Amino acid sequence: MLSTMALRIPSRLLSQLKLSRRLHSLPAPLSEDSDEESLLFSSNGLESSYIPVDRRFYNTLLKKCTVFKLLTQGRIVHGHLIQSIFRHDLVMYNTLLNMYAKCGSLEEARKVFDKMPQRDFVTWTTLISGYSQHDRPCDALLLFNQMLRFGFSPNEFTLSSVIKAAAAERRGCCGHQLHGFCVKCGFDSNVHVGSALLDLYTRYGLMDDAQLVFDALESRNDVSWNALIAGHARRCGTEKALEIFQGMLREGFRPSHFSYASLFGACSSTGFLEQGKWVHAYMIKSGEKLVAFAGNTLLDMYAKSGSIHDARKIFDRLAKRDVVSWNSLLTAYAQHGFGKEAVCWFEEMRKGGIRPNEISFLSVLTACSHSGLLDEGWHYYELMKKDGIVPEAWHYVTVVDLLGRAGDLNRALRFIEEMPIEPTAAIWKALLNACRMHKNTELGAYAAEHVFELDPDDPGPHVILYNIYASGGRWNDAARVRKKMKESGVKKEPACSWVEIENAIHMFVANDERHPQREEIARKWEEVLAKIKELGYVPDTSHVIVHVDQQEREVNLQYHSEKIALAFALLNTPPGSTIHIKKNIRVCGDCHSAIKLASKAVGREIIVRDTNRFHHFKDGACSCKDYW
DNA sequence: TTAGGGTTAG
Structure with a gap:
């Protein structure tokens, strides 16, 4: 049944829906797995006696379901809609399609799309954007091709979705083609299309092209500025990102969490701590609240710059925390070697009702491994499986590391042999590293052979094997490793x-x-x-x-x-x-x-x-x- | 009725 609590639909609309059902003998609410045919059948020929309500009524309900992602309730509205006089209303069906698409139910959206007796360019655009926003870029691009073949002209809404899909599908080569297409359609300087386009260019390192698109925009907004800042931040162009940020401020735009998150991330990955602190100070001065997204990145920035205490302060000050905030804190403690603190906070997280995800477990496992907490680490590995999280390669790497650190190299080897997945290079590298620490030359050589097979270009393992032989005084074997490196062209990365x-x-x-x-x-x-x-x-x-x-x-x-x-x-x-x-x-x-x-x-x-x-x-x- | 930018691990 409909419930005001779950629906968050205005009570006025809700009573109207209940009243209309009573007055017009509408069928009872429909189950989640009812398809369109069964819904129609269940109406039991009542459509003829059905007096439609205002079309704004359906429209508002569908919009509410879309905004609050109320898929179940949206399905109920769908069930009523198909019995109403609006069942052939194109705009209404576009709204319905959008509801399914935005709620992430792309299969239902596709079903509605396929059954629509008529479609317009909005219909196509709605499904394309649904695919694009829900990580199905390939389907978005395919549909766009079909749309063109059916003779529909895309608008600025279509193009921004298609460009986003092309960027996600790693079709950087399409960038210039799509740009040309946008110019031809006259949408290249539209702020939505342009922002998507410049984002696509930055993802492929074409920073000059991105700048040209930005400069040609008919108007700028915070999204276009943020797209450019994020683009440079991703390419480690921290100074440039900061310069653009200052340009944004000069032109009177207010930075958002998007801007701050990009800048903190950039400062963190390039070690620009002082600049990161300056941006943080600006954020405080402008009265911006510290919430999860930008706050998580800020926490990470302080942790990666070496200040675990500042990272912790940020965590404490977060107005609202999400699972990423907790994971960032756990990761910080893990990377700094504070295993016991990580274990404590992991337990706090669970007590607070936050369900740990695969990254939370990875962090606590890493923390245990880095601090030699073998029993605790093994306990969390078992707990993760009990919690229904299937271990992935990176979890196995950490468990091998955990066992290796404890010096139980044979158990680590057995663990690798009994794993349900093919051991990756990283897993063998963990064993190799453990052999280096515990000076086990034979097993080290065995692990190294596997690494060389799976990842022959990484100089690290060659150097470790060299060190294993050298520390055991086996200079001839060490020289053999060095010769092999020379022959295969593997070069030790210059240290700095x-x-x-x-x-x-x-x-x-x-x-x-x-x-x-x-x-x-x-x-x-x-x-x-x-x-x-x-x-x-x-x-x-x-x-x-x-x-x-x-x-x-x-x-x-x-x-x-x-x-x-x-x-x-x-x-x-x-x-x-x-x-x-x-x-x-x-x-x-x-x-x-x-x-x-x-x-x-x-x-x-x-x-x-x-x-x-x-x-x-x-x-x-x-x-x-x-x-x- | 339809659109673009941001976070944790490795």
């Missing part, structure tokens, strides 16, 4: 580290000799080196992947990019302040030992972010407990 000081990013590569402060930096590192040697530092030369003698290996090690970055930061930041260093690849074992002792020697907290996680070095220890 960077630090952000006073709004500027300073980047360093190994043996950096171009920096204006290079002599000071070298002297500083020598000073630190002497101190950490007193604390017991012994260079671990197995991390040097070149064929040179022991002495030269030791020299090479001292000029790894993270050590140069640390010396630079020590010279250019106030005494006692926390140092943040970022690195494009995994931090090497020797640098890890050196920085650990350096944190004690210089009395600083040093936070290093590598590709895997954060390392919080303090008082001679690291939050990763030497496993990463």
